[in-house]
Amino acid sequence: MMSADQAKDAANQVPAAAIIQALPQPIIVCGENRQIEFVNYAAEAFFGASLSVLTRERLDDLIAFGSPIISLVETVALRRAPMTEYRVRVGSSRFGDERVADVFASPMSDSDSRVALLIQERTMADKIDRQMVSRGAARSVTGLASMLAHEIKNPLSGIRGAAQLLEQTVSSEEIPLARLIREETDRIVHLIDRVEVFGDERPMEREPINIHVILDRVKLLARNGVARGIAFSEEYDPSLPPVFGNRDQLIQVFLNLVKNASESLDRTQNPEIKFSTAFRPGIRIAVLGVAERISLPLEITIEDNGPGVPPDILPFLFDPFVTTKQNGSGLGLALVAKIVGDHGGVIDCDSRPGRTKFRILLPVASGSLHVSQDEEMAP
DSSP states (O other), X not given: OOOHHHHHHHHHTSOHHHHHHHOSSOEEEEXXXXXXXXXXXXXXXXXXXXXXXXXXXXXXXXXXXXXXXXXXXXXXXXXXXXXXXXXXXXXXXXXEEEEEXXXXXXXXXXXXXXXXEEEEEOHHHHHHHHHHHHHHHHHHHHHHHHHHHHHHHHHHHHHHHHHHHHHHHSOTTTHHHHHHHHHHHHHHHHHHHHHHGGGOOOOOOXXXXXXXXXXXXXXXXXXXXXXXXXXXXXEOXXXXXXXXXXXXXXXHHHHHHHHHHHHHTTTOSSOEEEEEEEEOTTOEEOOTTOSSOEEOOEEEEEEEOSSOOOTXXXXXXXXXXXXXXXXXXXXXXXXXXXXHHHTTOEEEEEEETTEEEEEEEEOBOTTSOOOOTTOOOOO
């Protein structure tokens, strides 16, 4: 057992600056008039600028106007007491979108007005939590489908058959009404068929797959179908290891996302859909029934320049029966979330006017990558 003096000596051998630089959370130190005096490596990555650039700016120049972070720093500097703001929207000229974070502010000492800020981004944790809620909702739909599908489809087939007979016997003026009954019956059956997909718990056949082959196939299908006339661009990491997945289901996932994107671009000038892939080590999640956390280093994004998803719908976008389309069923993205979940991955959406990005994180095929034990874990 190490004594208190030995522990103190060991701590003194580690420079404080090295500890601060090793932290994965962005740290900013502000001086007089909120002039930035120091940032760690994580803050450089967070704001996309180097220490030399950031220290030439004030916090007011870095953070969006009206941010509560500015008033937080002012209050801490005045009171000389630490304070915290939870779930603050951090907007900056250094990145285009807003990020949700917990911000911890503390005075550096009692003798000056310098304030240290620690930013704990909440985005990934919140989105993974939302993904788990969406999966729970999808399981509820599964139970509903199993219980009602058989009971509903049997009488519907009788109604459809009766409508077909009516079409042959009624007057010409009444034929449209009989046809309406048949078409609406077919529509309800189609909806039930889509809901029944959620109840399919059979193990799927999976194999190591190059995700770029999947994306190229999706682009070929989309260019000749749902996304005809829309420009495509790509930004691939050619060294990406294979994913362990089902080819047909992954095609269905990305084709559904491209279809949604193309439908949102019908009134957009110069419509464009961008595919990108990257390797992002450090994202790991806990999965029920698995002792170790699963690493999700494969990132695939589908981005469009459409009008975006309404903010009130965005948190529930992957829940069943939630849709922005006038005649949509709200099952497409719920099915996408289910398939991604069955592959051990997660999906999230980041949207604002002019840019909507769906991001999928997937595990690599077993044996294609050795994941270190000291990877950063998602909360």
